[in-house]
Amino acid sequence: MTPAADSYDVIVIGGGPAGSTAAALLAEFGHSVLLLERDRFPRFRIGESLMPGTYDTFTRLGLLDRLNETAFPRKHSVQFYSGSGRASKPFYFSDNSDHESSVTWQVLRSDFDSLMISAASEKGAEVVHEASVHDVLFDGDRAVGVRGRFADGAIQEVRATVVVDASGQSALISRRLKIVSTEPGLRKASIYTHFARARRDSGVDEGATIIYQTEGKDSWFWFIPLQDDRASVGVVGDIDYLIQSREGDATAIFHEELAKCAPLRERLDDAEQAFPMKVTKDFSYRSKQVAGPSWVLVGDAFGFLDPIYSSGIYLALKSGEWAADAIHGAFETSDFSADRLGAFGPKLNEGMEALRKLVYAYYTKEFSFGRFLRKHPECQQGIIDILSGNVYADSVRQIFGPMAEMCELPEEISL
């Protein structure tokens, strides 16, 4: 399939959660939208645990009923195990709010991303799969369209008033413009797969995300229960530690780390690995700009922090939503400047900075949630808020003073 027209109000590159959100809302505003997605869906993707903070965007997209009909396990909490095997109390999101939004989902991304891209199409965006954007076209510093290869092999140029880069870690625009900053303190790698029949808890804890630090605290695992008795399990550590200093293949390294994690090993005793280990690395970076003349970055195409708190999809949905509002405003005022299109950038950056501080805290060996909250029980609400994606709450701002007594927090990055 190739695009039906030569030019659109908006072209969105990439149909992950960020691109689908932006495309759906822009189409709903009445703009002509072309969404170009490289892959044929459904396709595998990692990043399966949602934060309750996604609720408002799902409401706006009209997806709550559909999500409620899925078999995605319900996630009520997050729990952390220390390297010595000591478990924190689960952080139940409902301790801060009894609204239904305090329960969220653990999603199989192939199903979830299909649901999201369908929403974009149903709201009127023209969605073309197997359309790989090779280049963003510029007239001076203003984006004017894209050049891509389509399923029939044809290379075609398509024009637009605004180009939204939602290409995930490809980050087409910021890499081309060389405005990407990597996080020297977060040069991480991850090895992951799914398991069938992993032991999970029951009742309200059945769908909990569990984070296990390994002995020695050089790595940590996630355990995310999924539908059909599957669980997503992955290990994360410094690239130097996990990949570069090791001789074995990904499976061997995964099992060497698992050997240092008794409570997770027990869950996997009778489990069966569902597919070969996958490896990804160097995924933490951020663009120095969220927008330029006639272009906007959303989701991972703007930046990604770290998998530890499952914030990626929340930030993808929020930035997709805010970008759609900013672009709609730009059409109303015929102002497609960087300032107008990127008006949401400082707010997005503020939320990322709060999460980034908590990421650095987790990677400080002296820090643990248990120790921190025993010393500062007044911070419990703030910790639950930030783990819920309620990142702009006053309670969240209040945790970083006390936290800085226990670990060195990073200097803030501003946009």
Ligand SMILES: Cc1cc2nc3c(=O)[nH]c(=O)nc-3n(C[C@H](O)[C@H](O)[C@H](O)COP(=O)(O)OP(=O)(O)OC[C@H]3O[C@@H](n4cnc5c(N)ncnc54)[C@H](O)[C@@H]3O)c2cc1C
């Ligand atoms: C190891 C790991 C674990 C994670 N775990 C979690 C988690 O538990 N919870 C969570 O919320 N987040 C998690 N994340 C992050 C999460 O996966 C991402 O933040 C999220 O997918 C971002 O959505 P997006 O739409 O910006 O990008 P993506 O989901 O990457 O979507 C980008 C889309 O763009 C398409 N594309 C790319 N290049 C082109 C091109 N040239 N032309 C056309 N299309 C293109 C791709 O095919 C893709 O469909 C994790 C990340 C990692 C690395």
